[in-house]
Amino acid sequence: MKVFKKGRLEKILDKLSESAEVYVPMMRGAQSGFFDYKTYNPDFDELVLEALNVLRPPKEVVFPQTEKMYSFKQEGQDVIIDKVYEDENPRIIFGIRACDLKAIEYLDEVFLTCGYEDAFYKKRRENTVFIANACYTPGKNCFCESMGVNPVEPELADIVLREYSDEGYVWEVKTEKGENITRLISDLLEDKEVQLPELKKFVIKVDYDGVAEKLKGLFEHPMWDRLSEPCQTCGICTYICPTCHCFDIQVKAWGDEGYRFRCWDSCMYREYTQMAGGHNPRETAKERFRNRFLHKLEFFYERYGKPLCTGCGRCVFVCPSGVSIVKIIEEIKGA
Amino acid sequence: MKEITAKIQETAARLLESGQVDIFIGWQKGEFEYNTKPFFAHNVEEAKNLVFDEYSIHNLSNYLLKFRDGHEKIGIVVKGCDSRGIVRLLQDNQFKRDRLYIVGVPCPGMKDPLKRMYEDSGFAVKKPADSEMAEKCRHCIQPNPVIYDELIGEEKPPLLKGERFKEIKELEAKSYDERYAFFEKVLSTCIRCYACRQVCVACNCRTCIFDETKPQWVGRETNVSDNMMYHVVRASHMAGRCIECGECERVCPVDIPLMLINRKLIKDVAEFFGPYEAGIVYEEGAKPPLSMYKEDDPDDFI
């Protein structure tokens, strides 16, 4: 087995950062997310590879919250598009967990299948390498296993890290992309046979089986009135969700030039479906709440054959009003 | 707290039974001992789920906005700060007093269930140290409900210890550049989830300026300039209207110290137009200072 000692982590990151943007889980002040290692400042930042996960999912590496699409100039009646910002910079997501990597698989479905390929996403995605961090100790709100994720065998990973003890990590190469990256740091790895930990039991189990089919008949069920009562329609759950991918397209212009960008949007916002003529098909919290959960548990499944939830547990603990998707799945089962 | 819970259940059951209210808004227990959450009891049976405990921190008055266009009669439990939220809604003509049955509970100071949820998640998250009591409660000047139909429990002393605007004065003492740098830093982390707006009882505009598209007043990019625009505009709409419940700061997932901004405005409004405390007394027809004009209004800050 190839392994590296924890003391060498920063050396590895330094080396990898020479040829790519390396996104690593960090605490930066109150922010918890993946940040470019080049911006790491040990006086303010803390590397948190050992933590269960970080609050902001790494989806923003392939799908940034705000992304410039193209810039333009207008002169009189003439308009030209002078630059399209397709970003091909090499990137590495270092330490992504299986749930968040599964989410990337779902984003791939959205952005790369069903008729159109999203060129902005595609360019970023193709140039991103995933170094996953296998999970052996599920957290209090984790239910990835119930949603079809294997926490110790992250799919899509180019390299899998396995924390075998406080001493260090196993470095397991999975793909050719992973081979190439490994070559860059091979002198920092060593050969050692180690005992891998066992996956601990999940506290939370969810039974998603049959939920999508059952929901077909529950659109007008009164449970949506009750379940949505506490929801205050903020966007926290959608923004910290590794699978939520709705976006808006907007323009910023000053005088005769500017750029068009896209930015994350949230189905919880009223404006999301507000039409210019005044009609809004999802006017109240109930409709928006229902659409969000049906999208995750039914509509996405109907379209792509899988639920749009990887059981990462974030939305369960961040909701100011205590809404929990785990409870909602239970309610649906019991309805 | 157990006695208060029992009395709330009793009152809710009585009101729901007699039809005096259609819905009773309080709290229920969640999966963990600490995640108390908002609950809407619709019948006598459900009234049994109501609780009041050390984690009943949410300002429930914001939920009344969900019912503002309806005719339901609503029972609601309020602590001191939440009751100021009710005054806010009445003053802003968002709700009719006669649709409400207000159960007031003097507040001993609460713990924050959200913070406990974060801490227990196993995720790398840091919430500001709270000691025993939630940060927002440390600044409380009004633990006792200011408007109610029924009061449950004994009145409590204010929790604020020391000087009320200490942090504000420290901030004011800094140079313009230092202050700008400070706010630039804290606001740059905003993810624009609008949780601060959504939990705010003073944010009761039907169409929020940030949702307005014709024209669009504030850009949707998450960058320092659009984020600052959002927070500055929202803050100015809070001047003289913020009832200091601290919910905005409590729910912020990136810990922006929003109450620093709000308290600065509270201090300024009181100095310029006061003495004034928003939502402390309900007088029919009374308006917050910035909603009316007086010839002797100070204008030397313009």
Add this chain to the structure above:
Amino acid sequence: MHKCNCENPLVPEIVEVIDIIDETPDVKTFKVSKIGGGVPFDVMPGQLAMVSLVPVGEGMFSVSWQEDNDHLQFAIKRVGLMTDELHRIEVGQKLGVRGPYGNGFPVEACKGKNMLFIGGGIGLAPLRSFIKYCFKHREDYGKITIIYGSRSYADLCFKDELFDKWPKEKETEVYVTIDKPEEGWDGHVGFVPSYLEELNISPENTIAVTCGPPVMIKFVLEVLEKMGYTDDQVITTLEMRMKCGIGKCGRCNIGSEYICLDGPVFTLAQLKQLPPEW
């Protein structure tokens, strides 16, 4: 099935406005072609395209007609910020367009059928592409009936076609109504659904296609059912807020269908399978 002529489906092609026609006080038809001539892409009746007044905004519109390989036509009502600005432009202005999006009307499946078009207000714009397609391939379709209404005479779109060109087509009847009586109008007065009921067009071998304000569609569907139309004989085209046009951005879903991709055209039978959120 979905083809896009540009490499990046979210980046528009720049086109030129070659003509602007005032249809009503708040509707204008914009004719656009590639710079130097020609259409930016081929469009089937009922398909959509994203039109941008580049520094201002983008909006999804039904293409109201493709004139051979010459130009595309968009009939656009002034309802918001972008369309306000669009109504101020002059011939020669460059716009962005991307598309075509959506499924379009089932022109093949309707061959050999009598066609009943029921439109209200700006809802005639998408229908017009199908109506004109039928006239262009006149021998493929049976009898054509067009029922159209608006608030007032001034608010009727495409007047020269309605009153002059279309009634002259073979086996074609055009019925026009306005909501309230007004001086100088001696035609029918009343709402579209009741006019439809009055005319009682036989469902035999007929396909009804309707588009208009949601409330009109609601009552038209009721009347069609009363007249004996089955759910497979009724087609409508839906509107939702759209941003990307390619089924990614999320907002235009009704159930698991995206209006920009799987719609905007649905039979009533298909619609009844979807949640009632349209």
